[in-house]
Amino acid sequence: MLKIWGRISSINVRKVVLAAQWLGIPFERTDAGHEFGVVKTPEYLAKNPNALVPLIEDGDFQLWESNVIVRYLCAKHSPGELYPQDLAARFDAERWMDWQQTTLNPAGRNAFVHLMRTPAEKRDAQLVAQSAAATESLMTLLDDHLPHRAFMAGDAFTMADIPIACELHRWRGLPLERPARPHLERWYQGILAQPASRGVLDLPLS
Template sequence: MRRLWGRLSSVNVQKAVWGLEELGLPYERVEAGGAFGRVRDPDYVAMNPNSLVPVLEEDGFVLWESNAILRHLARGHEAHGLWPEDPRAAALADQWLDWQATRFTPATRDAFWQTVRTPADRRDQATIDRSVAASEECAAILDAHLMGRAYMVGERFTVADIAVAAAAHRWLHLDVPRIERPALRAWYARVRERPAASVALPPLS
């Protein structure tokens, strides 16, 4: 039995759902976090002491941290090709997974929270502006990297595309001014057409 805990409005849960859907793995998703609560319940804290989502359960095995979940799923089902076979390509996938977690998503966080989850009369424009500026730096890095490339690493879709595209989905749908990044837009449109993306990436909320 495979169970994923977490609400689909979480970018981190979206990554895990996308990975499961790409691999065609059966799973049950249990709503948790945000308005659904549960994450402070003793049984949940026993699984994840951070009280965050997502958490993956597989026949008694428990794993938290969304990119760790992506790596676990991809490495456990290598025939699907989500984890690169070449060691250097795998290292590059790791690089982009870490970059998404440490740079891109943190850069967008304040702009997301301020424009999507904060009432208009309580928003802090200076906070939004700082977040947009940091996000533009990341978007510029992505756009330059994706010039002439179909995917983040090598010639095929991998977990690096899942992680970065989930963050890009949030950035590209925020109601903020953005510099147009053609390569980033083309790549996002390409990976967004995948059936698993339609399940994993709902409108921002």
């Protein structure tokens, strides 16, 4: 059985759990990281020297880095569907996964950290505002991308949708005002309606 290490409050762990549930893979998840510890133990560091979550163990194979894990699970369990076989289609999906990790996630990080993980008296309102402005611009980019396609990489759900759905879940959970974005909302509500999103995208932030 697939073993997933990491607390569900982590966006990166949520990506892996969402992928596993979407693919129907039986798994066992062990809380690790943050208040649960574990990640600094010699046993864990031998598997992931970064001392971060998530980590998966698939038989004798160990893998860390959330988006890489999503790619691996989709390639193994859904070749040609969630993991596109056509080279152009695959790298279209890859592009959006990298964009989530290198552009969208960093933009929203300060708002999340200050509003969810920082005591009110220590929050930096200017950093939150800057983070919110940067992220809202990217959300507009997503809304502009979706009018003529059902999912991030075309007409079918692929690995590209998983990390961006988890990012949107985190952004929507922050106590901030957001303008209406009908295309992005349609896409996200469609994912929320799927049973695989239960226990991942329906959880409050913490």
